Amino acid sequence: MPKTYDTIIIGAGIAGATLAHTLSKQNQKVLVVDKNGIASGGSGAAGAFVSPKIGKGSALQSLTNEAFVYAKDFYLRTCPEHFHQTGVIRTPKDEVDAKKFFEYEKYNENSYEWYSKEKLQTLGIEAGFDSFYFPEAGDCNAPQVCAYLLRDIEVQIAEVLEMKQKNGQWKLLLPTSYFLTHNVILATGYKSTLADLRYMGIRGTWGTRGDYRSKLDLPVSIHQAMSVGANVNGIIKLGATHEKGVKAPIPCNTKMVEALKENASSLVNTSDLELQKIFCGMRAGSKDYFPLVGRVINVPYMLETYPAVVRGAKPALEYVDNLYVLNGLGGRGFVFAPLMAEILTKHITEDKEIDKRVNPDRLFLKWCRKFML
Ligand SMILES: Cc1cc2nc3c(=O)[nH]c(=O)nc-3n(C[C@H](O)[C@H](O)[C@H](O)COP(=O)(O)OP(=O)(O)OC[C@H]3O[C@@H](n4cnc5c(N)ncnc54)[C@H](O)[C@@H]3O)c2cc1C
Numbered sequence: 006m007p008k009t010y011d012t013i014i015i016g017a018g019i020a021g022a023t024l025a026h027t028l029s030k031q032n033q034k035v036l037v038v039d040k041n042g043i044a045s046g047g048s049g050a051a052g053a054f055v056s057p058k059i060g061k062g063s064a065l066q067s068l069t070n071e072a073f074v075y076a077k078d079f080y081l082r083t084c085p086e087h088f089h090q091t092g093v094i095r096t097p098k099d100e101v102d103a104k105k106f107f108e109y110e111k112y113n114e115n116s117y118e119w120y121s122k123e124k125l126q127t128l129g130i131e132a133g134f135d136s137f138y139f140p141e142a143g144d145c146n147a148p149q150v151c152a153y154l155l156r157d158i159e160v161q162i163a164e165v166l167e168m169k170q171k172n173g174q175w176k177l178l179l180p181t182s183y184f185l186t187h188n189v190i191l192a193t194g195y196k197s198t199l200a201d202l203r204y205m206g207i208r209g210t211w212g213t214r215g216d217y218r219s220k221l222d223l224p225v226s227i228h229q230a231m232s233v234g235a236n237v238n239g240i241i242k243l244g245a246t247h248e249k250g251v252k253a254p255i256p257c258n259t260k261m262v263e264a265l266k267e268n269a270s271s272l273v274n275t276s277d278l279e280l281q282k283i284f285c286g287m288r289a290g291s292k293d294y295f296p297l298v299g300r301v302i303n304v305p306y307m308l309e310t311y312p313a314v315v316r317g318a319k320p321a322l323e324y325v326d327n328l329y330v331l332n333g334l335g336g337r338g339f340v341f342a343p344l345m346a347e348i349l350t351k352h353i354t355e356d357k358e359i360d361k362r363v364n365p366d367r368l369f370l371k372w373c374r375k376f377m378l
Pocket residue numbers: 015016017018019020021038039040041042043044045046047048049050051052053054055163164165166192193194195196199211212213214232244245246284285286287288289331332333334335336337338339340341
């Protein structure tokens with residue numbers, strides 16, 4: 006007999022792992038399935054810095070900073086051994102950027118200090134401009150956090166090939182077996198082929214990280230166009246995710262991380278950095294950079310039943326029963342995942358409304374008008 010679950014989560018990255026953790030706390034019987042194993046997608050490559058967003062007070066900045074507060078408390082409470090609260094310096098990249106920092110200051114919702122160039126020099130940081138220091142920020146050991154959150158949860162390493170729904174139950178087909186479940190959650194990252202999610206506009210951005218062995222005394226992390234991690238146990242992480250338009254994973258290569266090291270040399274002394282390991286991966290973002298959390302609209306049904314949606318009609322939305330998504334976490338998966346998992350868990354277990362800012366419904370009608378005419 007196949008096993009039956011309350012919820013099967015597809016994807017064991019930080020989205021799937023935090024969600025499995027929060028759902029199981031609500032006594033849900035959860036299975037996580039990943040085709041390549043825990044943190045084998047973008048989450049395994051991530052520098053996993055957890056820091057606030059700066060800017061002029063946009064809606065995305067407010068949400069990110071709410072999520073930041075939630076995330077650092079979550080990691081400190083749940084797995085403090087895998088979260089290093091080293092503080093993060095956010096430093097301007099040029100003179101124009103430096104001027105903007107003064108405008109940004111009043112929108113800093115999280116605790117911060119100005120660090121002068123001179124103060125930064127005492128920390129071994131060669132920044133050309135006064136910078137923000139966020140003492141509550143830090144970084145995670147990405148794979149260890151995912152594995153820790155999943156330590157009491159059943160995990161299957163296999164690809165979900167197909168999903169079928171019958172009599173209020175989902176049947177998930179794997180290469181050599183199948184499972185039955187009430188709910189399915191797609192936490193599948195940049196490549197989501199199991200349901201019609203086109204309206205969510207999920208797309209990948211490629212990134213690289215190099216872990217370098219070093220004796221450099223660097224007590225804080227630094228963000229500029231790239232991230233330089235604090236020295237934790239003799240390792241300094243260098244990372245960036247900027248390459249859009251990369252359609253499929255490409256092999257990691259030394260050239261990419263050496264370029265990061267070159268950039269880092271304008272911030273810290275990189276002379277003793279010795280490359281230990283290269284990581285690379287794809288992170289999944291949405292069209293408007295907000296996360297995607299909630300139910301999945303039944304796209305074929307909507308287009309067939311209400312053809313006028315493509316000309317601006319606004320009929321009531323019809324959903325695929327018991328199918329959910331947690332995706333689009335962008336370059337801040339480790340910041341967003343704990344709060345987004347909490348929002349989806351409350352929706353599934355308590356029927357609490359999904360925060361409109363992250364509900365993928367926001368994208369559907371616009372997508373119909375723009376792409377289906
Ligand atoms: C180089 C790099 C640096 C980054 N740095 C940071 C950072 O400093 N801070 C930060 O917060 N974020 C960072 N990010 C972003 C962060 O990694 C992502 O936001 C995060 O990984 C998203 O997690 P996820 O669980 O949604 O996706 P993923 O981690 O990609 O997980 C999706 C999983 O779904 C599985 N899957 C897909 N389809 C199927 C299927 N049909 N059957 C079974 N399994 C399936 C995949 O195997 C994969 O493991 C970085 C990303 C990269 C690449």
